[in-house]
Amino acid sequence: MKTLNLLNYAQDGWYGASGGLAEVHSAVTGELVATTGSQGLDFKAMLDHARNVGGPALRRLTFHERAHMLKALGQAIMARKEELYELSYSTGATRTDSWIDIEGGAGTLFSFSSKGRRELPNQRILIDGNMEPLSKGGTFVGQHVWTPLQGAAIHINAFNFPIWGMLEKLGPTLLAGVPAIVKPASATGYVAEAAFRVMIEAGILPPGAIQLIMGRVGDLFEHLTGQDVISFTGSANTAVKLQTHPVIAREAVRFIAERDSLNASVLGPDAGPDTPEFAAFVREVAREMTVKAGQKCTAIRRAMVPAEQMDAVQNALSARLAKVRIGDPREEGVHMGALASRDQLRSVREAVAELSRSARIVSGDPEDSPVAGEGAFIQPILLRSDDPWGSPDVHDIEPFGPVSTIMPYRDLPDAIALANRGMGSLALSLFTFDPAAAEDFVLGAGSFHGRMMIIDRTSAGESTGHGSPLPVLTHGGPGRAGGGEEMGGARGVTHYMQRTALQGSPALLSSIVKQWLPGAPKPEGDVHPFRRHMSELEVGYTLRTKSRTVTLDDVEHFAHFTGDTFYAHMDDKAARASPIFEGRVAHGYLILSFAAGLFVEPSPGPVLANTGLENLRFQTPLYPGDSMRVELTVKSKSVRDEERGEVRWAVYVFNQRDEVVATYDLLTMNRP
Secondary structure (H helix, E strand, O other): OOOEEOOEEEOOEEEOOOOOOEEEEOOOOOOEEEEEOOOOOOHHHHHHHHHHHHHHHHHOOOHHHHHHHHHHHHHHHHHOHHHHHHHHHHHOOOHHHHHHHHHHHHHHHHHHHHHHHHHOOOOOOEEEEEEEEOOOOOOOEEEEEEEEOOOOEEEEOOOOOOOHHHHHHHHHHHHHOOOEEEEOOHHHHHHHHHHHHHHHHOOOOOOOOEEEOOOOOOOHHHHOOOOOEEEEEOOHHHHHHHHOOHHHHHHOOEEEEEOOOOEEEEEOOOOOOOOHHHHHHHHHHHHHHHHHHHOOOOOEEEEEEEHHHHHHHHHHHHHHHHOOOEOOOOOOOOOEOOOOOHHHHHHHHHHHHHHOOOOEEEEOOOOOOOOOOOOOOOOOEEEEOOOHHHOOHHHHOOOOOOEEEEEEEOOHHHHHHHHHOOOOEOOEEEEOOOHHHHHHHHHHHHHHEOOEEEEOOOOHHHOOOOOOOOOOOEEOOOHHHOOOOEEOHHHHHHHHEEEEEEEEOHHHHHHHHOOOOOOOOOOOOOOOHHHOOHHHOOOOOEEEOOOEEOOHHHHHHHHHHHOOOOHHHHOHHHHHHOOOOOOOOOOHHHHHHHHHHHHOOOOOOOEEEEEEEEEEEEOOOOOOOOEEEEEEEEEEEEEOOOOOEEEEEEEEEEEOOOOEEEEEEEEEEEOO
16 A cells, blocks of 8 residues: 555645654554644634634525535545545454444434434524513513534544544534534544545535644644634543643633543343343443444443353353454454554553453453554453452543453442443443333433443344444533533534524514514415415415304214214313313314314415424314414425425414414425
């Protein structure tokens, strides 16, 4: 393999370091793979470029336009994935390991793209919650909103997943409308640089949207402000060093940290050797030890089992680990490749040596390399601690490699306490078929762990695994794990935005957020709103229908036709005896049906389909003899593609006294 001279990407151009290059070697052969460095970069100019060029360009786009960019970026990665797979072998990763990194990274972009188009508005401001009335007359209200930060996101990434680690941060950042400066770890930076180059060459992003630092960050932190965000993945020591930088404190710079985590997996008290849960537990611990050679921030470091099952678990795990084939990840049939570097190999060996002072090695030899040569290969190492409360090292030292320690617990409260002794983790798994034990565990341990996976015989076959962060779920954890949070679907976007409480009139706030708010004007027109295309519908446009009287015959016919003969509709005496009704009442679904009959324009036109109701509330009973009318208001609209979009209608049903009988949001699919 030809030695690569890795380049930085600053102010929309590629630049080599002016000196101070570091060498990067193959994890498999020890050969020189790349040289890397960032000397000579003007870090202040990079931040200025992100703020003054990238940020404004991204903020001009809507959430949907940004979401489409993410999809295109994911497609660009997939189109050139084989180039990335080839490079990734030199990091020690098997193709399965790299699939998580490369295609998993692209999949994360696809997920955020989908979330952005489905759950966020086709606007530039994101509404947070409902409007809050602040005055008796309704002319002064409050509304929380999210807007993009006007700084830059600094992404400092770990070595273990150079592509996924970059893309899982870029997805929500770009969707939020914030530019990013990416700093990969040097050991696998050549893979990150290649994926970054793919995105730049695809020509999808506006100028200044992303930049790349392939070495030290110099004086970058000196120029940060409260509009910037640091998103860090790495060791606790480095995180503490960065978080205590005086500028971070002085400027109140947001710092999202994902760091050391001694994740636990627990075999439930009910899971004996003959149960499916026992077998699933052994498979999962072995898999988490060997996938990516155990170099996962979510890998299982502590395996907790009932005291009486210790020998059975040790034997089953040792037998499974003995079958793991270690070698050059390019070779067919290899299950586990190398650690990312010789430095990482030394670090893991040192950690195992420390652990072995209070726990004994029962499988594997950390000093016996399974592959000859200068590669960073190591055997899976299983340790056993029979006194976990007297062995603090097993809860405090994380060997970032294929290493796990099994330990006994007395009862479920003891298992919960041991799991929490890790002082905060990214992920915990529990293998049990006992719902009561699972509930007790969640109540006892939930506040110590960012994600909890509870596996039994019904879910094991389709489980995504203990160590698999998913873009739709939050990734992060309290305490030792850093106290940060990433991803989590659409909520991950708000990590790069500012929540602001707006106050003003409903009309003014409605015009800002591009959504009709209660109390805002409701203009009418001569054209039925169902006859207008989305482009012709203005937010607030309202149809006020004629009234319809609901009769007792209507109620009885609806009851017999639908089969809903609930006493409140059919038995006047029983209805009057309730604390709610004054007599027989109309069905809620009759009200909805009659409402549709009042506001629907039946001819073919721009409205393609009714796709659902949300936020339905019945507020005032409707009695036989009462009349009802409807106000149908365009609440918001969002174009999905060239053929369709979604209109959200605010529906209010009133009686003859203008009391609100029912209210809900109607969703329709419309032609643009």
